[in-house]
Amino acid sequence: MPELPEVEVVRRGLERWVAGRTVEAVEVLHPRAVRRHPGGGADFAARLRGEVLGVPQRRGKYLWLPLAGRDLSVLGHLGMSGQLLVQPEGAVDEKHLRIRVRFGDDAGTELRFVDQRTFGGLSLHETVADSAEGLPDVIAHIARDPLDPLFDETAYHLALRAKRTTVKRALLDQSLISGVGNIYADEALWRARLHYERPTANLTRPRSAELLGHVRDVMNAALAVGGTSFDSLYVNVNGESGYFDRSLDAYGREDEPCRRCGTPMRRRPWMNRSSYFCPRCQRPPRVSS
DNA sequence: AGCGTAACCTGGCGGC
DNA sequence: TGCCGCCAGGTTACGC
Structure with missing residues (x-):
């Protein structure tokens, strides 16, 4: 499932293969793929025709292509199963091809x-007025991600202290920190030896700094090997799978031994998904909700 | 207001 | 063999 590292791999692929090219025609093959575009599929295609694509940018799991000389950007989100592929013209259409x-x-x-699952999509938006990188206005509420040099670590810590919520929810809250999904959240929590239901309100500054360091470490490790893949759904811009899944320590390892202490890892239903953790290294808070 | 939950969607897979 | 229900989860709408 694409999180920050996978999206960054796609962004780099787009930078190499499509930046600077002029759009000649756009085909929208499924309406859900442009549901975030205010004018619908026909409008999306018409407005993109003739435009020159700029250098692709990314914030968290969102990526966008600024249109050269315009205050407009093509915004993309991969959702659960989205892929952006650069294919030879005339190659056989993929089964779940949505936009060409x-x-x-x-x-x-x-x-x-x-x-496949149509949670992702493309759309065209005006950019934030003072944004040099062409940030689309509809994602102005998305926080900078932990690999962004301008990420505000102090503000993040203070936000954690102010919230009355638990640490994994806070990691997944894209308005606090972006780019973290279920997989990297579990990985970072395992590295930090924190239980996913730990309240954020009493996290000390050193503890939140340590957690943030683990988030950065696990994302950088994934980036180094080109993203994560768990099935054939995720491939990068050229159709190449990542290999980071082989080095996951927590996610998907139910009943397998913790790589630190050997205790069988557990899976718990959580927010319509799963949380994986070591019951010995990651002790639950005294008062569990 | 702030926080938590359900719905959106498709296909692979296990169980019967 | 075939069908049914479960599971995967990022984002947002909605309800308390």
Whole structure:
């Protein structure tokens, strides 16, 4: 499932393969793939035609392509199963091909948005007025991510202290810190030896700094090997799978021995998903909700 | 207001 | 063999 490292791998692929190219035609093959676009599929296609794509940017799990010389950006989110593929023109359509972008050059490739579960999509938005990188206005509420040099660590800590919630919820709250999903949340919590239901209100500054360090470490490790893949759904911009799943310490390891202490790892239903943890290294808070 | 939960969606898989 | 229910989870709408 694409989280920050996987999206960054896609962003780099787009930078190499589509930045600077001029859009010739857009086909929207499924309405849900453009449901965040205010004008619908026909409007999306019409407004993108003729535009020149700038250098792709990313914040958390969102990525966008600023349109050259315009205060507009194409915003993308991969959702659960989205892929952005650069394919040869004429290659057989993928089963779940949702959007095709053809270019007015002779490079011989096109950009495809493929998405089985249709949680992801593309849309066109005006950019925030003072944003040099062309931040789309609809994601202005998304916090900077932990790999962003401008991420405000002090503000993050103070927000954690002010919230009356638990630590994993706070890690997944994209308005506090972006880019963290269920997988990297469990990995960082395991590294920090924190139970997912620990209240954030009494986290000390050193403890939250340590947790943030683990979030950065696990994301950088994933980036180094090109993202994570658990099945054939996630591939990068050129259709290459990542290999980070082989080095996960917590996620998906129910009943397998903790890599620190050997205790069988556990899985608990949590927020319509699962939390994986070591019952010995990650003790639950005294008062569990 | 702030926090927690349900719904959106598809296909793989286990069980019967 | 085939069908049914469960599971995966990022985001947002909604309710308390």
